[in-house]
Amino acid sequence: MINFVGRSETLSSLHQKLQATERVAICALSGMGGVGKTELALQYALHHEQQGTYPGGLCWLQAAEAEIGTQIVSFAKVQLDVQIPEGLKLPEQVAYCWRHWEEGGVLVVLDDVRDYQEVKSYLPPAESRFKVLITTRRKWLGESFEQLNLEVLSEDASLELLVSFVGQERIERELNEAKQLCEELGYLPLGLELVGRYLKRKEDWSVAQMRQKLGLEHRSLQQRSGDMTASRGVAAAFELSWLELDEQAQQLGCLLSILALAPIHWELVEKCLPEQDQEDLEDLRDEALLSLSLLERRGQGSYQLHQLIREFFSSKLEKLVESDELKGRFCQVMVTEAQQIPHTPTQRDIAKATPIIPHLTEAATAQKKWLKDEDLIWSFLGLGRFYGGQGAYIQAVKWYEDCCLETKNRLGNEHPDVASSISNLAGLYESQGRYEEAEPLYLEALELSKKFLDNEHPDVAIIINNLAKLYSSQGRYEEAEPLYLEALELSKKILGNEQPYMAANFSNLAYLYDLQGRYEEAEPLYLEALELMKKLLGNEHPDVATIINNLARLYSSQGRYDEMEILCLQALEMRKKLLGNEHPHVAISINELALLYYSQGKYEEAEPLYLEALELRKKLFGNEHPDVASSINNLALLYYSQGRYDEAEVLYLEALELRKKLLGNEHPDTKIVRKNLESLRDTEAG
Known part of the structure; x- marks a missing residue:
């Protein structure tokens, strides 16, 4: 190698171990070929030859090429002029050589x-x-000696190695591309050296061009120079380990390559191979893949392939007769995992799903061809719920939009799953305040569902309810109410009274009545919804917290502040516990608590809560969202009540502009801000 980098600490550690014990084995952390074991040994030997550390000499033996005993005897005869007596067997000859070796270390x-x-x-x-x-x-x-596990290089050392071949200026000119190149090579020394040498020869190539061409079979990773320590290209180095695997271990390696380039919980592998005895499967993992360092252990029950080994196994997978079956099994397992992600995931749900997400992404992208038609939407839906449930709407939108595209491409424009995909996307647009985009999607989904599912189907009731909720958000109360009532009646008929969805319907209708000032009609519906939701889902559930928060809002409208405060604090505590501190529902509860204190004239307590809710909403939704406009309006109202008119006017203008843009001039919320601004100016004028 032109420059031996990133190994100074390892060399020092190796020397310490050699001086403390009789023998030491060097093994790559991942055990993969190409990590630089031989190069490290060579550099150690050369350095200490120069230092005179071993006056008795250096004996280098190639264990894979010929019998070690024969090599030792040959070395002793040629290099040390040892005269071995006739008639000795090979082990005796070797022992004689060691006894007559030159003095010193x-x-x-x-x-x-x-x-x-x-x-x-x-x-x-x-x-x-x-x-x-x-x-x-x-x-x-x-077990009778020390082992030193050799890891891949750090990013800095990898860049330094590339610089040693192509020069500082060339790398600095495309530093980000160079970093990406190092990452794609998995910081593997052999890969970096081969690519570095290739780029040195290709003076007109940019690093970006190299990245576009890069692949395990590309000539840059195959052609080695004569002055290299390594005797093989990357794929050839991996092939040696592959040939030591039996058929079952090879198949296991190929299966692992289907999963994402991320830590793999072993339970996923077991689910993909349910007919395999678990202990037998673990033996294949431990005694074959891990033993040959083709697989890396990342933690309790967690494993991962190196980038290039994954690519190598993937190329072998395509030659397996079982290739299609393995891909299908993986996709089926991912569908089952996606179905476990609830519509409103808690922190516990998110934590449980997080390790699965890279593999679910793989199923929805690289392996989507192997998803069955009836399962197609689930990978996308699971990803959408995972991100949307955390308020990460930008990521969620991508998956819901992809779901619509994929279902239409495979199933055609007229299919129940297409209708579901469209409805899910509409719901997310609504959460983002993109009401004008959401409405036509809901209407399209409703028409499709009625056409293919019959008018009395749960999915039809869900879409009608969602459309009503959209109209309510737009201030179109007269259009929303009959739809809520229709959805409620349909749900009762199809599902019966004791279903979480029925409780949600009661709560939605109650919320509409609250907005209309029909408080006496709203309260019994909220109480019925709360009792039913607790009965079905338990006392601590995100949907229970939502109803509690909405009931608190009703009590605020009625001036029942003591009851409201108890409920506000209860909902806020529950939401933080279940959803984490940074979640849209937490922002709602903080805002409601601030509203309570404002209504009671506790302005100093209200202001920091309003600011906290505003900051959180901007972080979750961006600057242009109906909830952000609401927070700005609420803060302006507080400043107005405190006589801070200049600050209030600036915020009213900002809220008005935002609501006009998002909701239109005639939306009730827009009219409220306009009225608030007029009141402020009248006060200043008077």
Whole structure:
């Protein structure tokens, strides 16, 4: 190598271990070929040859090429002029050589040992002057000596290695591209050296061009130079380990390549291979893939493939007869996992789903061809719920939009799952305040659902309810009410009274009545919804918190502040516990609590809460969202009540402009801000 980088600490650690023990094995952390085991051993030997650390000499043996005993005898005869008596068997000849070795410290390097038992009997005697350095792809070579696991390079060391081939100026000119290149090579020294040498020869190539061409089979990772320590390209180095795997272990490696380039919970693998005995599967993992360092353990029950090994296994997968079956199994497992993500996920749900998300993404993208028609929407829906449930609407929109596109492409424009996909996207647009985009989607989904599912189907009732909710958000109360009533009646008929969806319907209708000032009609509906939701989902659930918060809002409208405060604090505590501190529903509860204190004239307590809600909403939704406009209006109203007219006017103008843009001039919320601004100006004029 032109420049040996990123290994100074490892070299120091190696020397300490050699001086403290009789022998040490070097093994890559991932155990993969190309991590630089031989290069490290060579650099160590050259350095200490110059330092005179081992006056008894250096003996380098190639364990994979010929019998170690024969090599030792040949070395002793040629290099040390040892005269071996006739008639001795090979082990006796080796023992004689060690006894007659030159005086002083001796370094013996055994490169690429695959089976410790094959070399064990030929090792030098346990004398302190002999130091044995073994390089191996095996994770566990033996228990009688130290092991030093060699990791891939850091990003800085990887860049330094590239610079040593192509020069500082060329790398600095495309630093971000170079960093991406290092990452795509998994910081593997052999890959970096091969690509660096290739770029050195291709002076007109940019790093970006190299990235576009890069792949395990590209000539840059195949062609080695004669002055390199490594004797093979990357794929050829991996092939040596592949050939040591039996058929079942090879199939397991191929299955792992279907999953994403991310930590893999072993339970997922077991679910993909349910017919396999779990202990047998673990043995394949531990004694084959991990042992040969083709797989890396990341933590309790968590494993991951290196980028290039994953690509290598993936190329082998395409040659397997079972390839399609394995991909189908993986997709089916991902569908089942996606179905476990609830519509309103709690923190616990998010934590449970988080390790699955990269693999769910893989199913919805690279492996989507292997999703069954009836399961197609689930990977997208699971991802949408995961991100949307956290208020990460930008990511959620992508998956819902992709879901619409994929279902239409595969199933045609007229299919029940297409209707569901359109309705889900409309719901997310509504959450973002994109009401004008949401309405035509709801109407399209409703028409499709009625056409293919019959008018009396749960999905039809859901879409009608969602459309009513949209109209309510737009201030179109007269259009919303009959739809809510229709959805409620339909749900009762189809599902019966005791369903969470029925409780949600009661709550939605109550919220509409609250907005219309029909408080006496709203309260019994809220109480019925709350009782039913607690009965069905338990006392602590996001949907229970929503009803409690809405009931508190009703009490505020009625001036029942003591009851409101109890409910506000209860909803806020529950939401923080279940959803985390940064969630849209938490912002709603903070805003409601601020509204309570404002209504009671506790302005100093209200202001920091209004500011907190505003900051959180901007963080979650961006600057242009109906909830952001509401927070700005509320803060302006507070400042007006405190006589801080200049500050209030600026905020009223901002809220008015935002609501006009998002909701239109005739929306009730827009009219409220306009009226508030007029009141402020009248006060200033008077």
